[in-house]
Amino acid sequence: MASHHSVSPVGSYDEKSDLEPESSTTVSRSRHSWFRSVFFQATVVGMCAFLSPGIWNSSAGGGQEPYLVNAANSLVFGLMVFTCLLAGTITNKISYRWAVVLGTAGYAPYAAGLYLNKTRGTVWLVLFGSACCGLSAGLFWGVEDPEARKRGRYLAYWLAFRNGGQLLGGIISLALNTHASGTGSVGTSTYVCRALSAVFDKLTRLKWQLVFIALQAFAPVLGVLVSNPAQVRRPDNTKVEMENNAGFVTEMKEMWSIIKRREVLFLIPISLYAQWSSSYAGTFLSLYFSVRSRALAAFLVAVLGVIVNGLLGAFLDNTSVRMKVRSRASYIFIMSVLGGVWIWFTVLQVRYDGTEPKYDWTDGGAWAAGFVLYLVFYSCYYVRPRSFSSPSSFSLCSPRSLQLLQNELYWLISQLARQPTEVIRLSSFLRALESAGSACAFGVSASKHLPKTVPVGINFGLWAVSTLTAWGTVREIGVAVGPEV
Template sequence: MSEHSLQTPKAKSKAHDVFRGTVFQAVLLGLISFTQPGIWTAMNNLGAIGQAEPHVINAVNVITFVIMIVLSQLASMIGNLIGMKWIVAVGTLGYVPYSAALYCNSIWGTQWFLTFGAVTCGISASALWPGEAAIAVGYPEVARRGVCISIWMALGKLGSIIATAIQLAINKDSNTTGAISPSTYLVLVAIQCLGLPLSLLLAPPDKLTRKDGKKPIFANSQRSFKTQFRGFLAQFKRKEVLLLIPAFVTAQWGVTYQGNYMAAYFTVRARTLAGFIIAVVGAISNVLAGWWLDSKHLKRTTEARWSWYFLLTLFTLVWIWNLVVQERWARESPGEIDWISESFGEGVAIFILYQ
């Protein structure tokens, strides 16, 4: 009895260290990413938004991204005041209404609900993206930062793998273009509902356990909104931030086009298979990127520079390739592209490189 009582505190302490450790926090972030933008991406890969009228699609996308542009900065500043954990929690609330709107549109054609869902999704994304990115970069030790970031990103892709695998089982016989099975939406909405409870498990910075014994700091000592706003404006004077703006724009520029591209040309099961392949390739790429970032063979400045050159070259070549293929298909339509069609490989390869 006495021996058991002496070991119990140690066991509890070890479990506490694991739960509050940076790797477990990265896993939590990955699962949150899985349930929120991961499911959103899976739906986009299926061309779910492409089932609405074109003018509604354009309005929905504009609303979502304009809200993100305006509110993301505000969410970051508020996060420094109240804690990034709570910003992430808020970021899990608005994806479900958007997915529910896609379901209602597929059944009853209620496209007004999509507009409402676009607003809630935009607000949540404005909070979730900066919140989880700040935690993913700020929580880990410097020596393990690349690994922890890759865990976060890879688990987000793992969510898409699971989601698209479910969709593939449901839609495997849909060898024509058109709507995906309504039951697909119900499964994905159920998964998205797990985001909020997962976010509440995140550790606050002062309770985090790191191997280097340090605690991450997310705000300066003057915890006022005015000070946070000045600090935010100061970031845009940094050369590193200005040089990354083209990459930020390029990475998101084709998102609205890609959903319409898949819905217009590919059958339901072809879109589902494409989404599955994208998720697998993305997860592998994230793990390799994490290994590269934590590599001791090169200086961090050299790693960053060569990573930038690689991404710049890749983005440029993919855009050129896509323009050539799109122009060819505009002149001579490939028809419905199924996974057994000759055009499937080329069409999906472009989409994979985008992602």
């Protein structure tokens, strides 16, 4: 699959092949074949991300209260802890192509469950879909290997697809909910996609509420286009070397040898933190802001995500700046902004407690104080925001738009890998920690009577611990760890 991180899938393309070793003629052809290029593989995986975790945000929903879906998300991420840890072993057994296929297969059942919960009050399919997504998504996020000199740009390229799906959903839902100044969940017309059905109304009687679900179901089919790694060549004609035929026991031993390294241990707190905050921030927006404000937030976060990640990717790949300067400057900037964000979240939460305000964009400064804070948070943080559709709709498995913190974090682990197979193990371990953080956070948020100041305090504490411990690794990048450039 390709790349990022859990890392975003943008550039890995390793799949076992029964083909004979390639002749020089085959290699030459491969070098000139667009279908076998790294860019094409990244594009295919990016399109899968657009159709699955990306477009998921267009149809996410549920009831008016967050507690069912918070519990469902806790289940999803709890399962992902295990699937992410085992992603490398499973991928090596079934091949990278089928890892992409299976990794995108769990989104449609979850989206279908949310739709039926919205229209018929069905609960079981939400939980079943959550289990499917938790079991499959860990594979989708488990491998990557972009060229070292293009890591930042490949992350940004892949993210553009991911945010493209969210952007589409944001545009449609904002258009359909412009007059929804009240609170609650988005109208069912968001699922029905009335804006589109009006155009094709006389041509077909398809139920447009199923269109987005069908698009997500198409992602596994598209994943079949990912090429065997033995057939893929980078522009400089180098191979994508990711093959690892180690058995389960050997794989676990190798994983342990990586985990106990000091520079990896320092990243454990920030990996847990990397998704923990999403449950609080999404609930904050859903409880205190109108439907159309949440629709606007979904749209703006998608736009900002593409911009800020493109800028960060360009900076991280800028070899005219020494690597240690790039890693330190970007890290200090991101964590400083997040520290300011949590100070302001604390102030607003204390102010909102007891009054339970419901802000709309017609409320001026009072609305902007929390709304702009939310945008800044998700621009510097990790996951896509909860959908505006309801307090409960968090874009699952995705994880999520990779904003600055996530982009930075996966760039860091890519520098820690001493060989290609370590990228898979490191990203799998990191993703497992992120999933564990999400599972715990959503479990806490599933409590209806818990004071909102409690998750704020937990998040503030995690930010402080993460900032200090991760610095132990960041300061070694370009000095003792990674290339000194």
